[in-house]
Amino acid sequence: MLTNEMRDIISGSVQWGWVLEPDAKRLFSLAGFDVPRYILARTHDEAALFAAGIGYPVVAKVVSPKVIHKSEVKGVVVGIDSDEKLFGAFDRFSSIEGFSGMLVEEMVSGGVELIVGAKMDEQFGPMVLLGIGGVGVEIYRDTSLKMAPLDEKDAASMITSLTAHKLLEGYRGSDPIAMDVLIQTLREFSELVMELEGLIASIDLNPVMCTAKRCVAADARIILTA
Amino acid sequence: MNLDPLFEPATVAVIGVSSTNDRHPANVIFSKNHHRYPVKVFAVNPKGGVLAGEKVFTSITAIEDTVDLAVIVARAELVGDILDECIDAGVRSAAVISGGFAEVGRNDLQERLAMRAQQAGFPFIGPNCLGIYVPNLVDTFFLPIERMVKPDPGNVAFISQSGGILVDQMIKFADERIGLSRAVSIGNKAIIKELDLLKYFARDPKTQVIAFYVEGFGKNEGRAFVLEAQKCPKPVVVMKSGKSPIGQKAVSSHTASLAGDYESFSAVLAQYGIVEAANELELVSFCESLSAYQKPIGGGIGIVTGSGGHGAMAVDACWKNGLMIPSIPQDIQDRIKQNLSPSVQPIASLNNPVDLTGSGLDEDFVTTASILSAMDDIDCVLVLLLPYLPGITSDLGSKLSAISRQLGKPFIAYVPHVEKYDMLIEGFELNGTPVSPSIEGAVLMATALRRNKPC
Numbered sequence: 001m002l003t004n005e006m007r008d009i010i011s012g013s014v015q016w017g018w019v020l021e022p023d024a025k026r027l028f029s030l031a032g033f034d035v036p037r038y039i040l041a042r043t044h045d046e047a048a049l050f051a052a053g054i055g056y057p058v059v060a061k062v063v064s065p066k067v068i069h070k071s072e073v074k075g076v077v078v079g080i081d082s083d084e085k086l087f088g089a090f091d092r093f094s095s096i097e098g099f100s101g102m103l104v105e106e107m108v109s110g111g112v113e114l115i116v117g118a119k120m121d122e123q124f125g126p127m128v129l130l131g132i133g134g135v136g137v138e139i140y141r142d143t144s145l146k147m148a149p150l151d152e153k154d155a156a157s158m159i160t161s162l163t164a165h166k167l168l169e170g171y172r173g174s175d176p177i178a179m180d181v182l183i184q185t186l187r188e189f190s191e192l193v194m195e196l197e198g199l200i201a202s203i204d205l206n207p208v209m210c211t212a213k214r215c216v217a218a219d220a221r222i223i224l225t226a
Numbered sequence: 227m228n229l230d231p232l233f234e235p236a237t238v239a240v241i242g243v244s245s246t247n248d249r250h251p252a253n254v255i256f257s258k259n260h261h262r263y264p265v266k267v268f269a270v271n272p273k274g275g276v277l278a279g280e281k282v283f284t285s286i287t288a289i290e291d292t293v294d295l296a297v298i299v300a301r302a303e304l305v306g307d308i309l310d311e312c313i314d315a316g317v318r319s320a321a322v323i324s325g326g327f328a329e330v331g332r333n334d335l336q337e338r339l340a341m342r343a344q345q346a347g348f349p350f351i352g353p354n355c356l357g358i359y360v361p362n363l364v365d366t367f368f369l370p371i372e373r374m375v376k377p378d379p380g381n382v383a384f385i386s387q388s389g390g391i392l393v394d395q396m397i398k399f400a401d402e403r404i405g406l407s408r409a410v411s412i413g414n415k416a417i418i419k420e421l422d423l424l425k426y427f428a429r430d431p432k433t434q435v436i437a438f439y440v441e442g443f444g445k446n447e448g449r450a451f452v453l454e455a456q457k458c459p460k461p462v463v464v465m466k467s468g469k470s471p472i473g474q475k476a477v478s479s480h481t482a483s484l485a486g487d488y489e490s491f492s493a494v495l496a497q498y499g500i501v502e503a504a505n506e507l508e509l510v511s512f513c514e515s516l517s518a519y520q521k522p523i524g525g526g527i528g529i530v531t532g533s534g535g536h537g538a539m540a541v542d543a544c545w546k547n548g549l550m551i552p553s554i555p556q557d558i559q560d561r562i563k564q565n566l567s568p569s570v571q572p573i574a575s576l577n578n579p580v581d582l583t584g585s586g587l588d589e590d591f592v593t594t595a596s597i598l599s600a601m602d603d604i605d606c607v608l609v610l611l612l613p614y615l616p617g618i619t620s621d622l623g624s625k626l627s628a629i630s631r632q633l634g635k636p637f638i639a640y641v642p643h644v645e646k647y648d649m650l651i652e653g654f655e656l657n658g659t660p661v662s663p664s665i666e667g668a669v670l671m672a673t674a675l676r677r678n679k680p681c
Contacts (some may be wrong), residue, residue, distance in 0.1 A: 018478075068478050117481025121490045123448030129481045137480050145485050145493035147449065154497070202479040223479050 002195050006030055010199050010224065016065040017224055022103055024220035028205070031192050033185065034216045038105035044087050047104050056081045057107045059218075060089040066098030068221065071135060078107060108218050111211035112167055112177055116186065118148070118193040118203040120225070126193045130158045130186060132167075133207040140164075148190035155186040168210070175212040185215045201225050227349045229418070229426045231318035233408055235294035235364055239286055239317070241270040241308055242300035242324075243277055251323060251368030252299035253277070258371040265364050266291065286315045293317045297357060297366045302326030305353065306338045313346045320350040321357035321366045328414050329354050340416040348417075355413025356389035359396075361406060369393065380405010381434035382513050383427045385420060387412060387441045395439070398506065402663075403655050404514045407432040419444070421451050428458040435516045437463040437509065448491070452498040461516040461678045464495055465503040499679045508670055514660045515671035519636045522679035523605035526552045527672055528598035529579030531610035532586050532618065536640070536665060537579030540608055543669035549676065551578050552603040565593040579610075587617035592625050599635040606672045609639045610665065613647040623653020623661075630659055636675060640668040 009027045013019040019027065022040040029035045037054055040063060041047035051058050062075030070076050073096055077089045090102050115133035120126060124147050131143030144158040159165055159182065170176035185208070193203070201224060205217040238259055244250035248257075252269075259267040260278060268291075269277045274284045283289050286296060286308075296312045298305055302324050312320055327336035336353065343350055351357055357366030361379035365371075367389075377399040384399075386392035389411040399406055407430065410423060420438055427433045436458070443451060455462045469488040477483050485493075495502045501516070503509035527549050531537040541551055554562075559576040566574055566582070570590050575581040580598070582590045591609065599607050609626060611618060623639070630637035639654050641647055643663035654661045662668040 115480060117479065117485070119479075119481050119485045119490070121448070121485070122445055122487070123443040124452070124490055124494050125446050125449045127485055127490050127494075129485050131484065138483060141484060143484050145489060146497050147452070147494045202477070202482040204479045204481050206480060221479060223477075223482070 001031070001191065003030060010222075013222075014224060017226070018068060019222035019224070020063055020065060020100075021061060021070075021220060022063060022101075024222045025217070027222070028217055028220055032188060034214050035220070036106040036108050036216055036218060038103055040101045041090070041104050042101045044090055047086050047090055047102060048083050050104050051080075051083070051086055054106050058086070059105050059107045060086060060093070061103040061105070062093040062096050062099065063101045063103050064096055064098035065100065067096060108209045108216045111209050113207035114182075114210055114215075115143070115204060115206040116189055116208050116217070117205065118189070118196075118200070120197060120201055126190070126197050128158075128186065128190045128193060130162070132162065132164050137206060148193050150187050150190040152183060152187065155183040155190075158186065159183070177210040178213055178215065181213075181215050182210055199225060227347055227418075227422070229319070229349050229422070231294040232321070232349060232351065232358060233360055233426075233430075235265055235319075237266045237268070237291050237293050238295045238297060238364060239268040239270050239283075239289060239293045240297045240299065241286065242298065243269040243271050243282060245271065245273060245275045245277065245282070250299075252297070254368045254370055255297055255299065255323075255366055258365055262371055263362070263364055268293070286311050286317060289315075294319065295358075295364070295366075296320040297323060299323045299368070302332060302335050302353070306335065306342070309339055309342060309350070313342065313348050319348070321355070322350055322352035322413075323355060323357055323366065323368060324352075325354040327353045327416070336414060336416050343417045350416070351410065351418050352413040353416060356392065356411035359406075359409040367393070367411075375400045377404060377406040379407070380517060381407050381432065382437060382517050383408045383410070383423075383430065383433040383435070384437045384439075384513075385410045385412060385423050386439040387415070388439060389413070391439045395506070395509065398510050399513070402510055402514055404510065404517055419447060421447060421454055424451065424454050424458065424462065428454075428460060433460065434520055435461050435463065435513060437465075437513050439465050439467070441466075441468050448494065452494055452500065455500050456498045461501060461520055461674075463501045463503055463509065463512050463516065463674070465505070465509045466491055496677075499677075501674050501677045507667060511662060511667045511670035512674035514662070515636075515638060515674050516678065518658055518660045519675055520678075521675075523636065523675045524603075525549045525676045526603045526605045528552070528601065528604040528607045529610065530591060530594045530598065530607065531579050531581050532584060532612045532615050533610070534575065534581045534583075536610040536612070537581050539665045540610060540640075540669055541579060543666050544672070547669060547673040549669065549672060552601070554578050554580070554598075554601070558597060558601065562594055562597050565597070566590050584612075584615050585617060586615065588619050588622045588625060591618070591622060592629060595626055595637065596629050596633065599629065599633045599637070604635075606636045606638060606675060608668055608672060609637060610668070611639055611641045611650070613641055613650050618650075620647075620649040620653060623650045623655075623659070624657050625653075627654055627657030627659040631657075636672075638662065638668050638671045640665050
């Protein structure tokens, strides 16, 4: 299931110990996961051209091998609705340590923010985590954890065992999320993680934006084995 | 690897006995097996001599009988050669009691034992352990027999990474009259690991419940263990230590931080239907109820009590453990009422928990428990008994146990454990109904039956 291009992405990232976001997005996209449309822009023009193509608003994120947690260096700007704001973000990111470009991507909004993660456990091997995502993920700690690979029943029970599972089922007038898509995403993710055993230490897809139609991995972080 | 010689030995050699020190661990092991167990036991020391009137053999090769189990209690540096000799002499298995291996950094010495045994397909327990205890057959623990508390023979196998925890749990098992089929202290588990014993006890006709105390599995050994446990038709209980994150290294992903070692351990046990015991009270309660009932149940609990307070406490404990207290439909409440004795009819509270009050008689408990256990959404009946109530006799234990067996539904009783109430308690326990000395423990017993399946 791992293609040569996916292997190349990982071997090319060993120097940093983790996979930069555009490469991680590419890897998940190759594996069949839904990711936002994006470009790695190295100039104002590249950024503006892409934004004009998909239409505003867009999200801009700093790309640097020195920055694992982008929001901690204010390296994420959402809701950019003009070239002026886009260039402003670019110029500010340029001064962040290790700057190697700016990720410009489609802004996915609405739905519920989840985290889908993986960890290689010393005793049990590949594990999959599902939880309420976003920046508060380690505050709410509303997660469910299982050994990979997952069958349909495993994936479904991970969803129902979340304290906040009612949020996913349509709470107070909101649409229920696409449960079948989330289950399928979890299963395919667990199978990919089995393939990555020995190569990676952990993965965060956070947030995965789940709406009534799709589950999109809006951010991806892959930490490689030390 | 055939583990039968470890658990069903007819002949045992104790290697390393001392001619001068009777408190030497090897002497204690020789002496207890010689005097108290049916196995034929041989003492071995290169110097020869006589011990307790028996010849001391100068080497394992000098023994003419085939030795099923060699108990090795010599200095770590000597164990490699002794193990070679045992294998060459056709000994069938061993327990290496000696310490001084990987636990003190001498991985080289341990590796030598493991390599040789692996090549020869030779099963041995340890090193750095107490070894094996099989009731009424063999005991390699270096503890004087008069100091040990020995549970009755029964159907629970207990496997422990720590010898101390094992001996302590045996005291607690004996206290609660939980019967033991085999107890194994696996120490550094150089060759025989949790997985091997899980596979062996899954087929062992004397064992119906397999309980473990685990500090940690080796690399990827946890995965193999849970996959095997899922196939095992007998309940598997695990108590884990080393749960605190102290000493774990910092991680840079949310998932690695949220899915710590213990969080993963606990989640995987639940995923594969292994019953995790959080502490000793849970371990003892779980082993006791699973020893009586191996079939998984749903979560509906019917409660019969002689006191409203006990019923309320039990409901709280059930709720905390995710058990349900189904309400009793009016027609069934009416039926219970009609069958109660006249003095209890007007004062009993008939919804679940059914409170028969301090005036309840044996017959009222029997009637109520029978009607509740016939309900589809009740999977287990908790009987909370206050043996000091005037209407309750010491016959009630055996009467209720008979109902449980007849209707095929698990009953669990709470009775305070003091000598005075022993006949009531034995009426339950000797007839297959577990009894807890606390309400919380009784609820934990029911919890074990529900957790015993994949979730």
